[in-house]
Amino acid sequence: MRIDEIVAQLGGQLLGTPDTQIRALAPLETAGPSDISFLANPKYRKQLDTTAAGAVIVGKGLTPPAGKSYVVCDAPYLYFARVAQLLHPEPQVKGGVDAAATVRSPIPASVRVEAGAHVAESVVLGEHVVVGAGSVIGAGSTIGAGTRLSANVTIYPDCVIGSDCRIHAGAVIGADGFGYAREQDGRWVKIPQTGRVVIGNDVEVGANTTIDRGAMDDTVIGDGVKLDNQIQIAHNVKIGAMTAIAGCVGIAGSTRIGARCMIGGQAGIIGHLEIADDVVVSAGTLVTKSIRKAGVYTANLPLQAHGDWVREFSHLRHLDAMAARIRELEKRLDKGEASS
Amino acid sequence: MRIDEIVAQLGGQLLGTPDTQIRALAPLETAGPSDISFLANPKYRKQLDTTAAGAVIVGKGLTPPAGKSYVVCDAPYLYFARVAQLLHPEPQVKGGVDAAATVRSPIPASVRVEAGAHVAESVVLGEHVVVGAGSVIGAGSTIGAGTRLSANVTIYPDCVIGSDCRIHAGAVIGADGFGYAREQDGRWVKIPQTGRVVIGNDVEVGANTTIDRGAMDDTVIGDGVKLDNQIQIAHNVKIGAMTAIAGCVGIAGSTRIGARCMIGGQAGIIGHLEIADDVVVSAGTLVTKSIRKAGVYTANLPLQAHGDWVREFSHLRHLDAMAARIRELEKRLDKGEASS
């Protein structure tokens, strides 16, 4: 693709040779003359002097060194993402049911069902849905147009998934929430989980992520939410539109998360909390109370060499005594100063 | 169902109109006139004044407002669970092997094997077992009557699962434990994992939870244990009856956990520990030593706005110096007071 064709489609200002041929995307360090790269952070500006990239996407207000082509735009990383989509469009898939699949509902001819997949009774699939090899869709579930399930995905009965979603391998949507009442002798009595999972449009669900069905209510994932791998979302959780959650996060039951939040990897959020819109939670942070205000929240520990950790953290069991000794020192000094 | 029919079956004292029709369960806030709800915590008693629920399950020693029906009982939440089971009985399933399943062992006619499932040689299945679509049961495994596997479950060879269990989608039971000896040059020599996984009766295993087989011994899960999603249980672990474990917990090898414990979400327990009966571990807590006594145990951090966290937690690397300064102050003050 010629660089001027890219700019014609995506906008931005072209500096340099319009017929520069672009074959692939690459980071500045490894890019060659037929690659396009990007400079998202002006701090790394000096990489422009050494990169062999044929073209670089840069932000405004930067005078790049001569000798190569540039695309100047407002948001280089976003522009880069769009170029990447242009150069690597998602492959079209051909509709059709593999002879080794079992489909028990009427589905559009544009739907692709791969080998070993199983579509149960009363399932409704939109146009161009892809059901990957070995995936299972339970009775009564509905999946919107253009949504693609990778291999070995499980959708339990009576779930609703919007259009243009991507569900990665091993994801499980609609398993029972973890709800029991306790007998006096300790035995657990299961509470039937009669709600559904309802997922909006343009949602991505990572590999081996699990989203439980609601207890009486539904579990709801808003439009444009992005979930990484191995996330656990418990029953009755609600997640607002465009929130992004990194890998290995756990969200306990009935918690509500606002729109446009970003939750770092391995964070945890306990149950029955409210998280406002535009909240950022740092990696590894356990959220133990509601967050009412947008902002960044953190609870994790500084990494230490093991010996330092032993020395410093042995005091964590004695903070109260330490505070008491400070109070005592203050009292003694007050008394001494008063009497002198 | 009429409220008096419910009370006839489950006990408790009925106040109000015996022929109140109950169609569903709902929380107090959203319940309507044909819903039954419950008040588990007397603290929220004033919700009784505003709820539109047709009937409410309440504890003893509470005088509820007139105008609706009540069921008075000892344990409202437990009663509610039983009503839920009455109104939403688990659907009966029809026995039979789907034409798209492969079954290589003789099994009872009451067993249901769904499309794409695979039952290997020498497997023993009890009456009414359900093998969900795409699930795989390895050779020589035994599964007790009434146990149900959801879709895409994997049971490795030679495992034993009791009766009336529920195993959710993507769970993996009996994979090799993580056991190696190390060569001097760093290479790992695998130790064959020759034990089994032995699971009791009435156990629930959540979606994508993994339970490894033992090394020389077995991994053992007691009767009535409830495991949420994405839990990892390593080789040779023993878990006592009726213990409940929330999502994303990891338990390392050879640890023994007592009966009736409750382990909070994302907690971790390192290997070779002993946890007593009736221990409660808070969410996100890493258990690094044995717990000999029932009680609640915690190790997690207070959530903070990021700026506060930077300010407060920068001191965590200097606790030892802080303690030394306090000791020094005490000495100086002792000396000063002695000399004055």
Add this chain to the structure above:
Amino acid sequence: MRIDEIVAQLGGQLLGTPDTQIRALAPLETAGPSDISFLANPKYRKQLDTTAAGAVIVGKGLTPPAGKSYVVCDAPYLYFARVAQLLHPEPQVKGGVDAAATVRSPIPASVRVEAGAHVAESVVLGEHVVVGAGSVIGAGSTIGAGTRLSANVTIYPDCVIGSDCRIHAGAVIGADGFGYAREQDGRWVKIPQTGRVVIGNDVEVGANTTIDRGAMDDTVIGDGVKLDNQIQIAHNVKIGAMTAIAGCVGIAGSTRIGARCMIGGQAGIIGHLEIADDVVVSAGTLVTKSIRKAGVYTANLPLQAHGDWVREFSHLRHLDAMAARIRELEKRLDKGEASS
């Protein structure tokens, strides 16, 4: 097997009766007269007086009690692992494609493809590869000789897996990395994940572990790496040879980990870091900065009874004030001493 046959094959010095019959391996506490056991730690030497084991593997420089057979060697645990492999060789598998599998590529006759498995187009499989029931191999992937996939494994298209690997059930290799650019209104624009996953030889991947494909570059797992269950490895991560990672670890994008590292369970490593060779990370530790030097690194909390935790950890929000009070005390005391 006779003990002298074992020593003939594996080396070491035999003390005692050469024709002692060994049938199984067992820990010292439970071993019987036809079991072989081992003493890895001389600290537990007195167990030799009470064990009923027929033979025990011991280290040099130890004078064991008479009356049973011993194998004396440099590294008892490693020797034990080799004996275990001798007594429990991995079962040979018979090649062949199950009638209920779908294979769309030419494969060697020695390859075994089990029921419900799916091998897509343009896949290259080495000799003796095993594709377990329900596993899916995407188009264009390559798997080296002797590698075995358990049940319900997913390999995405265009991945490369070396020889003699073991991939456990539910593992997902090659799902899209979590990469998006953000529009000003909060919408996420997906960055096509065009790299691959490249896995070396003799790698073990645990159940439900996920390894994402690279964004522009590849995700690379070195030879001899051992990964436990439920590990998440993000796009573009590189892991050096023979590194071992315990369960539930998460590694964020573009991080490079050296060779022969050991990462404890539930540890997390944030993105874009460099971890040197021979680094050990303790369980539950979040690594938030690069580690340039071999050694042990830790960041976790002491477990406490809940009441102690409340008392001690309430001070964590006031460390800065505590430090300020200590400084103030020092100033007052300096002033007092100066004036006296």
